[in-house]
Amino acid sequence: MKLKLATKVEVKTSPGKGLGVFAIEPILEGEVIEECHLITLPIKMGENSGLLNDYRFLWPQRGDHKEHVIPLGYGCIYNHNDNNNATWKDHPRNKTFQFIAVRDIEPGEEICTCYGNEQYWEERNYINKI
Numbered sequence: 468m469k470l471k472l473a474t475k476v477e478v479k480t481s482p483g484k485g486l487g488v489f490a491i492e493p494i495l496e497g498e499v500i501e502e503c504h505l506i507t508l509p510i511k512m513g514e515n516s517g518l519l520n521d522y523r524f525l526w527p528q529r530g531d532h533k534e535h536v537i538p539l540g541y542g543c544i545y546n547h548n549d550n551n552n553a554t555w556k557d558h559p560r561n562k563t564f565q566f567i568a569v570r571d572i573e574p575g576e577e578i579c580t581c582y583g584n585e586q587y588w589e590e591r592n593y594i595n596k597i
Contacts, residue, residue, distance in 0.1 A: 468561055473501035473541050476578060484546045487577045494572040500553060501566045503538035524564070528557045538564050548579035555580060 475494055481487025494500060508523060523535040524542075537543060538555075542564060545553065552572050555564045572578060 470502035470504070470561075470563060471499045471565070473566075476500065476541065478541065478544055481546055481577055486544050487546045487579075488541050488544050490572045490574050490576050490578060492574055494568045494578075496568050496570050498568045499565050500568060500578060501540050501542070502558060502561075503540040503542035503564045503566070505536040505538055505562050505564065508535040508537060524555075526557070526562070528555070528564075536562075542566070545578055545580050547582040548577075549581060551579050551581040552576065553578045553580050 473488075475490060475492040476488050477491050478486055479489055481489075505524075505526060507526070523537055526534045526536045542555075545555075545566065552570050553566055553568050555566045557563075558565050566578075566580070568578075
């Protein structure tokens with residue numbers, strides 16, 4: 468299995484957010500930015516995953532979520548923005564996520580996904596931070 472590596476991005480400081488992922492070359496709408504292998508967390512759905520709670524994703528992304536997973540690569544470094552320029556989806560054949568541009572992204576621009584609606588933030592006690 469050969470995955471798409473993140474070759475058009477770099478990680479650097481994102482003001483007010485810690486680290487972030489930034490484009491170093493133009494990325495076109497619909498382009499796969501990166502494919503990330505997933506590591507399954509050894510917890511059952513509904514259990515608190517402690518420190519990893521802020522970095523875990525649900526697998527599969529849609530429908531009946533069966534596992535908590537952590538994406539490798541830059542998967543846990545993409546920051547949130549309600550006006551996101553990227554998204555992620557389950558890879559059609561592999562247990563991976565594909566991070567995909569939802570619009571053209573210019574060099575120097577931070578690549579952000581949308582983590583979720585208000586419920587996401589409420590569950591993490593961040594509702595006053597967004």
